[in-house]
């Protein structure tokens with residue numbers, strides 16, 4: 507019986523991200539399950555930490571029907587974020603550092619207390635410092651963005667970058683904010699924050715459950731990317747792009 511070489515697989519994924527070289531999906535060859543995929547994900551993040559990158563939070567993926575349908579999966583997944591993935595609001599992002607980037611309009615929470623157990627929806631907002639509109643840049647390391655659920659989890663759920671907008675302490679009424687993703691002023695995706703589990707605050711509940719199951723504490727000051735509110739268009743990697751975020755609240 508063959509054993510899984512987690513170090514070799516995580517290094518292959520890490521190198522693909524570092525050198526922008528897409529690779530074939532790994533499960534057809536290595537046949538790993540979801541638990542193994544999370545071990546591979548942790549091992550590839552450990553390689554980033556060993557290079558000096560610092561943890562800044564977590565991301566949830568596939569929290570909306572639109573994303574599940576787009577990618578043909580039916581489970582929520584999560585990945586780990588580092589400071590090297592963070593871009594300043596309004597910063598120019600050089601897309602040549604990615605393979606085939608896509609942009610997702612998201613909601614991002616900043617925690618103010620350690621999350622060390624599963625939270626209820628009623629408790630969730632008391633653990634939060636604020637909320638911000640955000641863009642996630644995802645960039646699958648797999649050829650043509652094609653993968654199984656286990657593949658994408660091993661690949662840290664395609665995490666590649668995030669741009670977090672202005673933080674607001676108003677954490678109420680997030681369940682139906684307008685979302686518009688524009689490229690150079692042209693609307694590409696229109697939606698509602700309600701697409702994220704009915705209310706993005708539910709992503710904090712899910713994050714607390716996932717962290718507890720993984721016996722991990724989410725320290726105060728962590729970012730929680732709640733997941734995409736719409737499907738995500740590709741962006742042309744020959745160009746740089748400037749990313750800005752704004753909540754659209756009805757007046």
Ligand code: 0L1
Pocket residue numbers: 566567568569573577610642644645646658663664733734
């Ligand atoms: O919603 C997400 O951030 C999921 C990312 C993983 C799947 C993908 O690459 O689209």
Ligand code: MG
Pocket residue numbers: 565566567610612642644733734
């Ligand atoms: Mg996302």
